[in-house]
Amino acid sequence: MSDVRSLTPTEMAAWRAVIESSQRLLTQLEDDLRETSELSFADYHVLVLLSEAPRQRLRMGELANKLIFSPSRLTYHVGTMEKRGLVARQPCPDDRRGSEAVLTEAGLSALREAAPHHLRSVRRHFVDALDDAELAELNTIFTRLGERLIAARAQSR
Amino acid sequence: MSDVRSLTPTEMAAWRAVIESSQRLLTQLEDDLRETSELSFADYHVLVLLSEAPRQRLRMGELANKLIFSPSRLTYHVGTMEKRGLVARQPCPDDRRGSEAVLTEAGLSALREAAPHHLRSVRRHFVDALDDAELAELNTIFTRLGERLIAARAQSR
DNA sequence: ACTTAGTTGTTCGAATTTGAAAGACCTAGT
């Protein structure tokens, strides 16, 4: 049926494998995380990013960029995490438009508790399937892809 | 802050790059597709899968597996596409529990119209950033990952 | 100071996605 080429079979196969498997990977990690903790993948990601930030806090906008979340999605999501006590929200000191999300004690505990399980899951479904050269290669390739995507997005504004 | 290791820096970097960039990739492709057509990425994917299937039809369950959609999500999504005339739904001849989604003329047209734009987008944001060896490598790696994930899922049932 | 344009984060209604039933049907063993 489909005579829609413009991509070679090799290119198409690689493209599809990446899309499909990364989707499966996310789904599996999400499931594992929910089974061993009270956190979603997004929750976990928020906690990690905050824990790594100076003073364990990030501007909403910055957090949204890192998570690749729309602004409204982040507002909502941080709201749910705030209700659960995992993060707090504070007005930004030097810019009165902004606010920042701050990691709480409870949030840090939740992260510390979930991390071993989550990392085990990452290992099982990702790292263990790859050798060192492949890991290095993936890092190179996806870092490059990410940079190009960020550049492209900046372009089209 | 985070002393949560258990993954080496190399492993962690690769993992993060893959997750983040594949997310960015999806988002960009989705945006491009919406700009040049009336289709979402999921719509497009449905149309491709149907167009490739024998007699341009697939059981709902099979389609859900290929798309990595939950059953209820697929029901809803096919519903919206049906309203737009892109697909039709028919009872399954040999299994009265089931139904199948069928590609319509309009669906095929929509796919043919969207494909060049979409493929150009895939090329720009993915293929063009990679050389042949990398593409082959990605195909190998992600095919393997996908197989493992399917196996793991079958396990845990 | 005074516009004017751009940012930042939130809000709101609509669209989508989830997960737990439920309904209808198939399959195997009796």
Place this chain on the structure above:
DNA sequence: ACTAGGTCTTTCAAATTCGAACAACTAAGT
């Protein structure tokens, strides 16, 4: 034939996500 135990898809309500519009503020030029 007749269950008992699956399977396939849909339904429903609740949770999430999107996108446009908004309010508050900042930045830059005049």
